[in-house]
Amino acid sequence: MTEALFPLQRPLIAGDKTAADVTRDVCRPLEGRPTPLWWAGFLAAAALLGLGVVCVGYEVATGIGTWGLNKTVGWAFDITNFVFWVGIGHAGTLISAVLFLLRQRWRTSVNRAAEAMTLFAVMCAALFPLIHMGRPWFAYWVFPYPNTRGSLWVNFRSPLLWDVFAISTYFLISLVFWYVGLIPDLATLRDRSSGRRQRLAGLFALGWNGALSTWNRYELVYLLLAGLATPLVLSVHSIVSFDFSTSVIPGWHTTIFPPYFVAGAIFSGLGMVLTLMLIARKTMRLEDYITPRHVDVLCKLVLATSLMVGLAYTTEIATALYSGNPYEGFAFLNRAAGPMGWTYWIMVGCNVAAPQLLWSARVRRRLGIVFAISLLVNVGMWFERFVIIVTSLHRDFLPSSWASYSPTPIEIGTLLGSFGLFFTLFLLFCRFLPAIAMGEVKGVLSHGKGDHA
Amino acid sequence: MSRRLLYASFVGEAEVLAAVAALRAGGHSIDEIYAPYALHGLDRAAGLRRSRLGWVCAAAGFLGAGGMAWFQSWTSATSWPLNVGGKPFFSWPAFVPVTFEGGVLAAGLATVAAFLLRSRLYPGRAPSPLPAGATDDRFVVAVVARDATFDAQALARLCLEHGAVETVERVERGEP
Numbered sequence: 143m144t145e146a147l148f149p150l151q152r153p154l155i156a157g158d159k160t161a162a163d164v165t166r167d168v169c170r171p172l173e174g175r176p177t178p179l180w181w182a183g184f185l186a187a188a189a190l191l192g193l194g195v196v197c198v199g200y201e202v203a204t205g206i207g208t209w210g211l212n213k214t215v216g217w218a219f220d221i222t223n224f225v226f227w228v229g230i231g232h233a234g235t236l237i238s239a240v241l242f243l244l245r246q247r248w249r250t251s252v253n254r255a256a257e258a259m260t261l262f263a264v265m266c267a268a269l270f271p272l273i274h275m276g277r278p279w280f281a282y283w284v285f286p287y288p289n290t291r292g293s294l295w296v297n298f299r300s301p302l303l304w305d306v307f308a309i310s311t312y313f314l315i316s317l318v319f320w321y322v323g324l325i326p327d328l329a330t331l332r333d334r335s336s337g338r339r340q341r342l343a344g345l346f347a348l349g350w351n352g353a354l355s356t357w358n359r360y361e362l363v364y365l366l367l368a369g370l371a372t373p374l375v376l377s378v379h380s381i382v383s384f385d386f387s388t389s390v391i392p393g394w395h396t397t398i399f400p401p402y403f404v405a406g407a408i409f410s411g412l413g414m415v416l417t418l419m420l421i422a423r424k425t426m427r428l429e430d431y432i433t434p435r436h437v438d439v440l441c442k443l444v445l446a447t448s449l450m451v452g453l454a455y456t457t458e459i460a461t462a463l464y465s466g467n468p469y470e471g472f473a474f475l476n477r478a479a480g481p482m483g484w485t486y487w488i489m490v491g492c493n494v495a496a497p498q499l500l501w502s503a504r505v506r507r508r509l510g511i512v513f514a515i516s517l518l519v520n521v522g523m524w525f526e527r528f529v530i531i532v533t534s535l536h537r538d539f540l541p542s543s544w545a546s547y548s549p550t551p552i553e554i555g556t557l558l559g560s561f562g563l564f565f566t567l568f569l570l571f572c573r574f575l576p577a578i579a580m581g582e583v584k585g586v587l588s589h590g591k592g593d594h595a
Numbered sequence: 596m597s598r599r600l601l602y603a604s605f606v607g608e609a610e611v612l613a614a615v616a617a618l619r620a621g622g623h624s625i626d627e628i629y630a631p632y633a634l635h636g637l638d639r640a641a642g643l644r645r646s647r648l649g650w651v652c653a654a655a656g657f658l659g660a661g662g663m664a665w666f667q668s669w670t671s672a673t674s675w676p677l678n679v680g681g682k683p684f685f686s687w688p689a690f691v692p693v694t695f696e697g698g699v700l701a702a703g704l705a706t707v708a709a710f711l712l713r714s715r716l717y718p719g720r721a722p723s724p725l726p727a728g729a730t731d732d733r734f735v736v737a738v739v740a741r742d743a744t745f746d747a748q749a750l751a752r753l754c755l756e757h758g759a760v761e762t763v764e765r766v767e768r769g770e771p
Contacts, residue, residue, distance in 0.1 A: 161606075161631060161732030286670060295670035299679050299689040304696075311696040315703045322707060329722065330631070330730040348711065349720025352730055354628040356714040358638045359646040363710045366652045370703050374696075381692050584632040584732070588608060 154248050154586045157430035161584040165330055168578045171426050173335070176573055179425045184573075187565035194559010197552045198273055206276050208552045214545035215535045219553040220270040221385075222527040223560060226410070227267035228309070228382055229403075229523065231316070232375050233411020234260030238319065239371035242364070248439055250582035251431045254327075255422060256415050257320040258575075262567040263414075264313045266560040271305070273556070301384035308381040315374055319367045322360070325350050326581040379407045386530065393473035393534030396461065402454035406526060409447035409493070413519030416440050418568065420513045422577060431578050434507055441506040444519065448497035451526075455490065469539060477533045481546065485529050492522025599740035600626060601747050602726050602763045603754035604733045608634055610758030611734040615640045617757055618738060623750065626739035629729040637734075648713070652706040659701020664694045726763050733760070 159167070176184075201208045211218055234256040241249040272278045284306045286296045296303050328347035332340050350356070383403035386394040416437070423432040462474040477486045496518045499505045506512060537544045571577065605611040611634070618625055619642065628641055671677070672684040682689070711717065729735045738750055751762040 162728075165731045286666070292675050295675055295677075297677065297679055298667045298671055298693060299682060299686055301692075304692040307693045307696040311700040314700060318703055318707050322710075325716070326632070326730070332722070333730045344722070345718050347722070348716035348718055349722050350716060350730075351723045351725060352629040352631060353714075353723075354630055354638060354641055355643060356716070357630055357633045358643045359648055359710050359714055361633050361638075362646045362648055363706055366649060366706050367703055370652075370656075370699050374699050377692065377695055377699075384692075581632045585634065 154251070154433075154435075155431060155583060156433050159430065159587055161587065164578075164580050164583050164587070165334065167428070167430070168327075168576045168580050168583075169331060169334060171572065172331070172339075172574060172576065177425065180569060180573065183425070183565065184569045187562050187569060190558050190562025191566050192559075192562070193555050194562050197555035197559055198269075201273060201552055201556070202276075202278060206274065208550060210548050210550045210553060212545050212547065214538065214543050215532060215547040217535065218528075218532050218547050219549045219557065220274045222524065222531050223557055224267050224270035225382055225403075225527045225531075226524045227263045227270075227560065227564075228379065229407030229410045229527075230414045231260040231263035231267065231312070231411065232379060232404070232407040233413075233415050234258075234263070235316065235371050235375040236408050236411065237415065238323075239368040239375070242368045243372060247586050248436060250579055250586050251433075251436055252415065252419055252440075253582070254320075254323065254579040255418060255572075255577050257316065257323065258568065258571045258577075259411075259414065259418060260316050261313070261320060262564050262571075263411075264309065264316065265567070266564050268309060268313070269560060269563070301381060301388050304381045305385060308378045312374060312378045315367070315371055319371055321346075322363060322367065323579060323582075324575065326352065326360075327576045327579060330580055331576065376404055379404045386534075391534050391538060392467070392469040393477070393530065396458065398454060398457055398461070402451075402458075405447055405450035405454060406493075406523060409444065409451050410519060410523030412440060412444045412447060413516045413523065416444065416512060416516035417520065420509055420516070422572065426572060426577065428578065431583065434509070437509060437512055438503075438506045441500045441512055441515075444516070445497050445500040448493060448500075448519075452494040455494065472537075473534055476537050477529060480533065480537065482529070482533050482536070485525050486533070489522050489525040489529050492518040493526060496522070597766050597768050598626075599745060599747070600765050600767060601738045601750050601754075602765065603736045603738070603751070603759040604726050604728065604761040604763075605736070605758060606733055606760055607758060608734075611736065612636060612640050614754055614757035614759065615736060617753065618736065618750075621753070623738050624741050626737040628737070629723075629725055629735040631728075631730055631732055631734070634734070648706055648709055651709040652702045655705030656698045656702030659705075660694050660698030662701070663697025664690060667693060726761060 155164075157163075209219065237249050237256040238253045238260075242253075272281055275281060284296060284303065287293075325347055328343045329350035329352065332343040332347050335343065380400035380403065383399035387396060387399035389395060419432050419436070419440070423429050459474050462470045465471070477483070496515055499511065499515060532547050536547055603614065605614060611628075615625065615628065615637065619640075625641060628637065630637060667690040668685055668687070671686070671690075676684040678684075726733070726735055736754070740747075747764045751759075751764070754762055
């Protein structure tokens with residue numbers, strides 16, 4: 143009975159661990175040799191990354207004519223991938239910052255890995271606008287710096303420029319947040335290792351010794367960074383949605399976009415968090431830290447955000463019908479029943495229908511099914527961006543300019559390459575840095591054991 | 596000038612809280628407490644005040660936002676005004692997103708920089724030589740001798756009574 147009344151008072155970490163156990167368990171994968179499973183994953187990811195490097199190299203050397211874009215569909219695969227990866231990042235910030243502010247202490251087991259996921263996802267995202275420039279060596283032109291052309295400044299009225307500032311701020315703040323969280327754990331790593339690992343961890347631990355006066359400031363700094371990251375994550379995806387909603391294309395020009403994009407971003411990111419956590423707990427033997435309860439809570443968040451996304455899809459259609467605007471109405475009819483209708487139905491099936499299984503507690507306990515649903519969410523959210531971008535463009539106002547779009551092998555290779563980059567970085571992170579925030583997990587060990595008030 | 600210190604290590608949360616309260620009630624000066632994680636309530640037990648870094652965050656945030664707002668207006672309306680689709684040169688609503696990002700970036704970076712400076716954390720700083728386990732599972736309370744009445748053995752006994760697992764007496768040369 144008390145369990146039902148005080149669900150937060152159940153232990154968060156299984157196996158009755160002490161603080162010393164946490165240090166040992168979390169540091170063990172860093173100190174031993176990598177497992178064959180790790181090598182298999184790493185080599186597969188590195189191979190994909192290599193493919194991506196070849197494709198991007200060819201594209202940069204030849205020009206973006208190697209992509210399937212045409213005069214009508216000027217944005218397709220690359221921007222889809224950009225929005226997809228930025229969205230993935232947002233769940234990391236949700237877990238590290240928003241759940242911290244909401245005092246959800248179960249987050250301690252997953253926040254470090256989720257923050258790392260954010261960083262790597264934003265790196266993958268930033269790649270796509272960069273290569274879409276065609277001449278990426280001029281990428282610094284997007285920043286306003288005094289130059290010999292006037293100075294000719296950037297256009298601060300363009301959402302694409304807002305994106306530059308939003309994404310760079312988001313990356314820097316996420317990096318700082320992640321690093322500040324790592325400092326105490328790096329000190330732990332320094333104090334239990336020797337040789338080169340000790341020197342490296344010691345360099346980045348900045349001489350941390352755990353003094354209470356430092357912890358006291360650290361706690362406030364962490365709270366402040368969480369408070370800054372929370373509105374930041376909302377602003378970043380709102381600004382990404384402005385790239386579309388400030389234009390006059392039917393299907394893009396709607397006021398629902400900022401909240402719709404933010405909900406979708408968090409939904410897709412939670413899908414990726416689930417995918418990664420289920421892999422990490424198995425391959426790195428972290429079952430006591432990432433427990434079925436963590437999976438259960440994440441599933442409920444996936445379900446809640448799936449309903450928000452479903453509501454947004456319905457609202458869009460209702461708005462299109464109710465507006466009486468023939469172009470708007472056609473854009474949505476074309477999405478669901480046009481030549482690319484199948485992408486729309488993949489989106490609805492993966493994002494709205496499949497997560498409904500998570501209403502059942504039995505399904506949430508079956509980790510295999512949860513893993514499959516998390517993969518479907520990733521697929522569905524990629525298709526959502528594809529649907530929004532390509533189906534809105536390919537049939538616009540003038541039927542004479544209608545066109546179709548299909549990706550070239552170079553574009554598919556670049557997408558696979560971005561997955562390669564993401565998983566290579568993530569596996570390196572799991573190998574060389576504590577994947578679980580030891581300093582935070584130790585603080586919740588007494589949770590629900592009843593020996594402290 | 597050298598300092599005499601007694602380091603007492605604790606493993607349990609309740610033990611260290613009680614010991615710190617007892618040491619403070621007995622009028623001993625606690626030099627510093629080293630903790631493997633932020634234990635709720637320990638800062639209050641040790642009588643620490645809330646950090647003032649929040650003011651740095653607020654000041655840097657407003658400066659960053661104000662700076663970006665000014666910079667956008669200056670580049671768009673004064674330095675080289677460009678006619679973009681007939682929009683006014685000082686089209687302030689379009690400047691809101693970047694103003695916000697500038698505020699967040701300045702606030703975040705300045706807060707962390709101020710924290711590292713204030714806590715004297717920098718690459719290459721040698722960590723203080725502490726009894727083993729201070730970054731693993733042990734809370735280490737360092738009591739410093741203020742005058743000749745410092746009785747390390749009596750203090751060690753007091754700490755052991757409160758559940759200390761280890762006590763070490765040390766003389767340190769100079770301020771760290």
